[in-house]
Amino acid sequence: PATAAPPPSAAAATAPPPLFNMVVEVPAGTTPKVEVATGEGPLNPLAQDTTAAGAPRSFPAPLWFNYGMLPKTWESPSIDAETGAPGDGDPVDVVEVGGWIDEVTGKGNVGGWGAGSSPASGALPAGAVVPVKVLGALALIDGGELDWKVLAIRASHPAAAALSSVVDLEAAAGPGCVDRLVAFYTDYKLAEGKPRNAWGRGGGPVSAAEAVAVIEGAAAAYEEAGLGPPSVTAPPGLLALRARSRVVLPTE
Numbered sequence: 001p002a003t004a005a006p007p008p009s010a011a012a013a014t015a016p017p018p019l020f021n022m023v024v025e026v027p028a029g030t031t032p033k034v035e036v037a038t039g040e041g042p043l044n045p046l047a048q049d050t051t052a053a054g055a056p057r058s059f060p061a062p063l064w065f066n067y068g069m070l071p072k073t074w075e076s077p078s079i080d081a082e083t084g085a086p087g088d089g090d091p092v093d094v095v096e097v098g099g100w101i102d103e104v105t106g107k108g109n110v111g112g113w114g115a116g117s118s119p120a121s122g123a124l125p126a127g128a129v130v131p132v133k134v135l136g137a138l139a140l141i142d143g144g145e146l147d148w149k150v151l152a153i154r155a156s157h158p159a160a161a162a163l164s165s166v167v168d169l170e171a172a173a174g175p176g177c178v179d180r181l182v183a184f185y186t187d188y189k190l191a192e193g194k195p196r197n198a199w200g201r202g203g204g205p206v207s208a209a210e211a212v213a214v215i216e217g218a219a220a221a222y223e224e225a226g227l228g229p230p231s232v233t234a235p236p237g238l239l240a241l242r243a244r245s246r247v248v249l250p251t252e
Contacts, residue, residue, distance in 0.1 A: 017164065018212060019131040019155050022094045026067040028123040031058040036069055036091065046127055051192060060191050065181075066096035066124045070150070073218035074225060080146050083200030088145040092218045095149050095181065096132055098122040098157040100173035106159060108174035124154070131155040136166035137211035138178075139200035140185050146200065148218075149185065150211050151178070166205040178205060 025034045025046060037047040049057040075087030099122025100109050124130055132152035140147045151169065153160050163169055166178055186197050206214075 017133060017208070019133055020070055020094075020152070020215060022068045022096060022130050022132045022152065022154075023071055024066055024068040024096075024124045024126055024128045024130060026059070026063055027126055028064060028066050028099050029062050030123075031060075031062050033057040033059055034126060036071075038091070057192075060188055065099060066122070066130075068094045068096065068130075070094060070215060070218070072222050073215060074222040075146060075148065075218055076221040076225070077145075080200070083139055083141065083146055085141050085144060085146040085200065087218075087221075088142065088147045090147070092215055093147065093149050094132060094152050096124065096130070096152055096154055097135075097169065097173065097177075098124075098154045098159075100169070100177055101153075101157070101159045103158050106172070108172055108177070122157075133160050133163070134208050134211045134215070135163055135169050136205040136208055137214055138182065138185070138205050141198040141200055142185075142189075143194070143197075148211075148214055149181075150215065151181075151205065165208055 023036060025036060026032070033049040034046050035049050036044050038044055040047065051057050069091040071091065073092040075090055075092060077086045077089050079086050101107070102109060103122070131154070133155050135151045135153060137151060138149045140149050151166060153163055153169075159172055163172060170177060182199070182203065186199075188197075190196065
């Protein structure tokens with residue numbers, strides 16, 4: 001399998017951080033909960049999720065971030081030692097936060113967007129495959145299952161080079177931006193009559209290094225479970241997580 005970084009060494013301290021391919025499922029500014037339908041044949045098309053009653057599922061308000069997944073990852077239903085919760089059996093989710101920082105001025109859109117902009121600021125098209133830089137992750141416990149939310153910024157964003165952590169993100173985008181995200185995911189299923197969600201790892205974000213370890217573990221679980229072909233060799237710094245989907249990744 002491809003690796004995301006060279007083995008530990010003195011040179012590794014100055015090596016560029018790994019990038020990961022994100023498939024955009026829900027563009028910023030939209031509400032339909034679209035996802036890669038992993039159970040709908042070998043092409044895995046994008047489809048809107050449904051409720052237990054079969055109704056189309058939507059988020060309670062337009063997202064102020066781009067939402068997607070990392071292909072060829074699987075959150076195994078085995079019990080996570082630190083949270084005591086099983087994985088949700090889905091690919092790893094990504095919250096892409098490029099819209100939280102103005103690409104021209106570099107100023108933060110505090111809480112998601114500022115005056116003169118909208119929730120759709122920085123929106124990426126559904127189905128796009130976008131290399132992202134990982135900043136951290138949140139351990140959401142949704143319905144009793146572990147559902148990691150990786151915080152990342154698209155590698156092409158002018159601010160990406162200067163950001164390496166959630167602390168950097170808060171400094172650039174504005175204080176409280178991650179707390180708002182936590183509040184959203186805590187309550188977002190109340191409208192469906194479901195209880196509030198819980199959080200693992202103390203409810204706060206883990207480091208970028210820990211988030212990368214989560215991704216690599218989910219990629220290994222995917223291959224060990226025989227869910228797809230082995231990863232291909234990727235360009236330097238880009239982990240090859242290929243989707244069996246209609247989307248052609250840059251690594252193919």
